[in-house]
Amino acid sequence: MRVHVADHPLIAHKLTALRDKDTDSPTFRRLADELVTLLAYEATRDVRVEPVDIVTPVAPTRGIKLASPKPLVVPILRAGLGMLDGMVRLLPTAEVGFLGMVRNEETLEATTYANRLPDDLSGRQCYVLDPMLATGGTLAAAIRYLVDLGADDITAITLLAAPEGTARLEEQIADLKVPVTIVTGAMDERLNEHGYIVPGLGDAGDRLYGVV
Ligand SMILES: O=P(O)(O)OC[C@H]1O[C@H](OP(=O)(O)OP(=O)(O)O)[C@H](O)[C@@H]1O
Ligand SMILES: O=c1cc[nH]c(=O)[nH]1
Ligand SMILES: [Mg+2]
Numbered sequence: 001m002r003v004h005v006a007d008h009p010l011i012a013h014k015l016t017a018l019r020d021k022d023t024d025s026p027t028f029r030r031l032a033d034e035l036v037t038l039l040a041y042e043a044t045r046d047v048r049v050e051p052v053d054i055v056t057p058v059a060p061t062r063g064i065k066l067a068s069p070k071p072l073v074v075p076i077l078r079a080g081l082g083m084l085d086g087m088v089r090l091l092p093t094a095e096v097g098f099l100g101m102v103r104n105e106e107t108l109e110a111t112t113y114a115n116r117l118p119d120d121l122s123g124r125q126c127y128v129l130d131p132m133l134a135t136g137g138t139l140a141a142a143i144r145y146l147v148d149l150g151a152d153d154i155t156a157i158t159l160l161a162a163p164e165g166t167a168r169l170e171e172q173i174a175d176l177k178v179p180v181t182i183v184t185g186a187m188d189e190r191l192n193e194h195g196y197i198v199p200g201l202g203d204a205g206d207r208l209y210g211v212v
Helices: 009-019 025-043 079-090 137-148 163-172 204-209
Strands: 002-005 049-055 060-066 072-077 098-103 110-116 125-129 153-161 180-187
Touching: 009 025, 009 153, 009 180, 025 079, 025 125, 025 153, 025 180, 025 204, 072 079, 072 137, 079 125, 079 153, 079 204, 098 137, 110 137, 125 137, 137 153, 137 163, 153 163, 163 180
Parallel strands: 002 180, 072 098, 072 125, 125 153, 153 180
Antiparallel strands: 049 060, 098 110
16 A cells, blocks of 8 residues: 655645634635645546547647546545545546445444445546545445455545554555555544544534534
C-alpha cells in the first residue's frame, strides 16, 4: 500500500479552516469540495489514458484521453458524499457507485447498509472517497468489497488520516493482490480513546450534514 501525504500550502490552509470548530456547515462543505479537487489532482496522476489523434486549427497532433473502461468513483456515505462534486469536476466522464457504511461508535466496527455498484468491476480503476481514515476499518471493508467485485487498482482519497489506522489498514489488506494507494491531505498525530482523529476535525458527517 502506497501512502501519499499531500504537501501543499493551499491544502494546509484550507484544512486549517476545515478543522476549526467555529467553521459552519456551508463553509465546511465548500472547503471539503475545494480540498478534494486539489487532492484529486495528485490522486489521478496514474489515471489510465489512451492516445487520441486530433486536429488543431494549425496541425494534426496526437494527444491523450481517459481510457476505457472509465474510472469508477465511490463515495462512502454519508461523509464521502461531500467529496463527490469536487472529484467529478476533475473527472467528468467517470461513473459513480455508492457504498453506505457506518461505524459503530462503541465497537468502532464498520458495517455496510447500502450498496449501489456495478456487479462486475473487472479491469476498473476505482477512486474511493471518504474524508476520514481513523481506525481504518471502514476503508479496509470498502477496499476489500471493491476487490471482490474485480477492481484491479484502487486509490482512496481522504482529507485526514491517523497513523494507527493507516498501519492497521495496511495489515488488513496485505493479502490483496491489487495496488492500493491512499492520498490524504494530512497525517494527524493519533486517535483518541473514542477512535477520533486528533487534532482532526470532529465528526465529518455531522459537520457536513448535521447530527443524526
Ligand atoms: O476509519 P474508521 O474508524 O472506520 O472511521 C472512519 C469512518 O467514520 C466516519 O463515518 P461514520 O461512521 O461517522 O458515518 P457518516 O459518514 O455517516 O457520519 C467517516 O466518514 C469514515 O467513513
Ligand atoms: O475523527 C473522526 C473519526 C471517525 N469519523 C469521523 O468523522 N471523525
Ligand atoms: Mg459520522
